[in-house]
Amino acid sequence: MKKILNTPADYVDEMLDGLVAAYPEFYRLHGDSHRVVARAQAGRAGKVGIVSGGGSGHLPIFTGYVGTGLLDACAIGDVFASPSSEQMADAIRAADQGAGVLRLYGNYGGDVMNFDMAGDLVEFDDIRCTTVLLADDVASAAPEEREKRRGVAGMVYAFKIAGAAAEAGQDLDAVTRVAQKAADAVRSVGAALSSCTVPQAGRPTFDIAEDEMEMGMGIHGEPGVWRNKLRPADAIAGEMMDRLLADMPVGQGDRVSVLVNSLGATPPEELYILYRVVKARLEGAGASIVMPLVGRYATSMEMAGVSFTLLKLDEELEGLLRAPCDCAFWRVG
Amino acid sequence: MKKILNTPADYVDEMLDGLVAAYPEFYRLHGDSHRVVARAQAGRAGKVGIVSGGGSGHLPIFTGYVGTGLLDACAIGDVFASPSSEQMADAIRAADQGAGVLRLYGNYGGDVMNFDMAGDLVEFDDIRCTTVLLADDVASAAPEEREKRRGVAGMVYAFKIAGAAAEAGQDLDAVTRVAQKAADAVRSVGAALSSCTVPQAGRPTFDIAEDEMEMGMGIHGEPGVWRNKLRPADAIAGEMMDRLLADMPVGQGDRVSVLVNSLGATPPEELYILYRVVKARLEGAGASIVMPLVGRYATSMEMAGVSFTLLKLDEELEGLLRAPCDCAFWRVG
C-alpha cells in the first residue's frame, strides 16, 4: 500500500499542522512540543479534564476526539509509538481546569508507563490525576487475564461517556467511576485483511496473502487467533459476534450500542453488509440496539479490516452516550 | 485488495439493507425495486424534490446524501453501473412533493440516458423535471469541451447548495438555477495510487505498479493525464492545485470552499498533509477558505487516492453552503 507523504520524519507533524489548519474551530496545538492537541476553546473552569494519547495513525483516535463532550487534550506520538511522558504531562496541564484530570487511554505497555510518569511530573503542578484503561480486545487475552487485553475501538465509547459526565459537571471521582463502568462494559474484536505501512518502516507491518484474513488481529498488526482463507461476510460477522457474546453475553431486554468500525481501507459498503448480521444477532438475542455507529472511528491508517465493539448499557451509560458531543469527526445531539 | 462480501450478486442489495438498518431515522427503501432510497420522512409538501443516482461503490455518494437540506431520493445501480430508468423514475416519484423535481447528478453517458428516459416515464405522472449535470473533473476534457467532463466530487457541493435552496422553499426554476450556478463554479481533479475491485469483476479494475501513481484518473479507473513514479505529497498537491487554478483562477478577495477528498483507502492523516498545501496556495492567492471539507465524501470503494474540489462562492452560494443539512454522513448547522 502506497502512502502520500513528504518524508516519514515529518509525517506526524505535517498531519497535525493540516488537522488544526482544517479545523481551527475544534483543535489547537498546545505547548511547544507540537504533539499536544487541545480544544480550541478550553472547557469551563471547574470542569474535570479528560486526556488521552498514544501513537499516531489511528485517526479519529485519539486527536480527533478532542472536543465538547469528549476529550480536552491529547498527546500524540509518532506512528504507533507512544508520545513522551513530558508531552503527556503537557496534555494533562492543557486539560486541567482545576478539577483534576482523568487519563483515559488504551492498554499498551509504553503508553501506560508514560502516562504514569506524566502523572508523577504533574504532581509538581498539583494536578490530581486518575486513570481508566481500556482493555476491550477480547482476542488479545483470555477472560481470566482481562487486564492484559489491548485497548482498541472501545475507547470511542469511553471518551463519549466520560466526556459527557465531565461536561455535565460531575467531579473527578464520579467521572472516573463512570468511565471505568464504560470500560468494564465494552468488548471489541477485530479482523484484518491487509496490513498498513508505518511511514518510517516503509514496508507493510505484516505480510498476508491475497486470499487470506486474520481473526483477532490487533491494530498495530499484533497476531490474532487464526489466519486462514478469506471468508464470506456473514461468516466473518458471525464469528466476531460469537466471540463478543461469549465474553459478554447479551440477552432479552438488554440495551446495547454497537460500533461496526473500519480499520481504514475497508469501505462503508462492506460495513453495511456486516451490520445486517450484527443487528440480526443482537435483536435475535432479544436485545435492543441503541445509537449504532457504523464507520471509521478507530483505524490503522490504510489497513483493510473491521472491528466490532459492543457496549452494554444501563440507564446511566445510555444517558451519557446520547448526550451531545461535537468534534470534527463525530457529533451527537 | 480484498473485499468483505457474501456473493457479488448480493453486494448492493445487502449494502443497502445494512444502510437503512443502521440509519432508519435517515433512510428508507422506496418501491419494490430495492434500489431506490428516500428520506425516512418525506420533505414538506410543496418542496421542490431533488434526486440523484448512479452506480454503487461511491459512498457517501449518492445514497448517503439523502437527507434534510440535501437530496430527497436516489436510484442506485450495481457497482459502477447506472440504475435502470424505471428505478430513476421511481426515485423521482418518491422525491416529488408537487413542486417538481431537479435531477442532479454526474455526467456519465449511461446515467444521462437513463435520467432522460426516466423523465419521459414520469411525464405520465405529470411530474415536471429539470436537470443539472455535474461535469467538474478538469482532467477529463479540455476547457473548450467542458460539457464532456465527468462529474466527480463536485456533486457534494451541488447537493448541498440545491438542497438548501429547496429546503428554503425556492421553486423548481430557482433551485435549478442555483444548482447550475454551483455546477458552473466547481472544479475537481483526482489522483489515484491504487485500483479498487468491482465485486462482479473480482480483480482490480486497473493495474498500477507499487511505486506509481496516476494524475487525473477518474473514479471508475478512467485513464488520467499521466502515470509515473509516486511523488511527494507537496508535489502532488501542488500539481493538483495548478490544474484547478489554471481552469478556474482564484484571486485576491475571492471566497472559496475546498474539498480534500479520499477516494477510499487513503487515510485522513494523508489528507491533512495535503491540506497544508491547499490552504497555503489558496490563501497565498489572496482567497479566503470557507468551510473546508477534509474526509471521505465521494469514493471508489477501497481505491487509494485523493481528489481536490474547489467551489468559488458568491454571497448566494455561501449562504446556501452554510445552511443546515443532516444525513448519516454529513451535518452542517
Add this chain to the structure above:
Amino acid sequence: MIDRAALLGAIGRLAAAMEREAPALNEIDGALGDGDLGITMTRGMQAVQQGMAEMPADLGQALLRCAQAFTKTSGSSYGTLFATGLMAVAKAVKGRESFEASEVSGLIAAARDAMQARGKAELGGKTVLDSLDAMAKATAGLSDPAEVACAAREAAREAVEAFRERPATVGRARIFAEKSRTMRDPGMLAMTRIVEAVTGEA
C-alpha cells in the same frame, strides 16, 4: 404484414437467441467495457417474454410493453437505447394492429433518430446507430417481406465489418479508442444477432 402473432413469434426467437448469444456478447463487451451486453439483452427479453400472454393486439401498446421490460431490467446503455428505439416504433404504430414490410425502413429510421436523440452520439461513431442507419437505407423502397428481411440482415452484417477498423467514440469503449480499432463494436454485433433472430435467420 406484421401483427401480434408475428411479434410473438419474433419475441420467442429473439429471447432464445439472446440467451444463446449472451456469453459471446458479454465477452466482446468485456474487452472494452463492463461485459454486460449479453446480460442486458437476456434479462430484457426474459421480461418481455413474461408479458407475452397479455400482449395487446395494438402493436403500439405491445411494443411499449416490450420497451418497459427493458427500462425495468437494465440501466446499461444498450438496454436504454433499445427501449428508446422500441418506444419510437411503438409511437409510430400506435392504434394499429398490423403494419407492412414496406414501412419497416421508416420505422428503423424512427428508432435510429430517437436513439440518437437519447444517446447524443453522432452517426459514423461506430455504434448501434450505424447499424440501424445502414438497415434503414438498405430496406428503403422495398416491400417484399423476405427482401426486406434479407436486406436488413445483410446491412447489419456489413456495417459491423465496415466499422471494424474505426476507433470507438462513445461509451466506456471510447477510453480504449486505440485498442478498439481492431475490434467489432459490441452494440453493432448485437444488432446483427437481433435482426437475424427477428427475421428468423438465426
Add this chain to the structure above:
Amino acid sequence: MIDRAALLGAIGRLAAAMEREAPALNEIDGALGDGDLGITMTRGMQAVQQGMAEMPADLGQALLRCAQAFTKTSGSSYGTLFATGLMAVAKAVKGRESFEASEVSGLIAAARDAMQARGKAELGGKTVLDSLDAMAKATAGLSDPAEVACAAREAAREAVEAFRERPATVGRARIFAEKSRTMRDPGMLAMTRIVEAVTGEA
C-alpha cells in the same frame, strides 16, 4: 567517590558510546520490535549533554535533569524506564554533592525497583530489570571503585548471555516469544553498553 565532575565525565562517554552503538542497538531492537532503541538512547543522551554546562552540583538535582532529558525526548519504553531509574537514584542522593562506590549497589537496586514498579514486569522476564538485578547483586558489599565497576560490567555481560535462550515476556518482543528464544534482549544489551561506557571501559 562520584561527584559532579565524575558525572560529567560519564555523561560525555555515554553520549559518545550511544551515538556509536545506535545502529547496532536499532538493529537488534528491530528484529523483534520497532528498532528505535539506539535512537532513544542517542537522542536522550544528546539532550543530557546539552544541559551539561548548567549541571548542578547537587547530584540529586543533576540526575533529575538527566531523567527529564529522557522524558522529553522519548516515548519509548526504554527511555521512560531509564528516566525512571535515574529519578530513583536522584531521589536517593538528593541534597548530596557526592556518593561512594559502596553505595552503588543500593542505588542500582533502587533504580531496579522503581523501574519494576513503573513497567510492572517480573524479575526473570528477560528485560533490563534482570541486568540491573544482576549488577546490584554483584556489587553488593564492594567498596573499591574499580572493583565495583568491574563487577557491574561483568554482571551485565553475563546476564545478557544467561537470558539469551529465554523467551521475551514483555513489550513488543513478547509477540515474537518463540523467535526471541535465540536472541539477546535489546534492553539488556543496551544496559551492558551503558555500564561499559559509564565505567570507562568502552
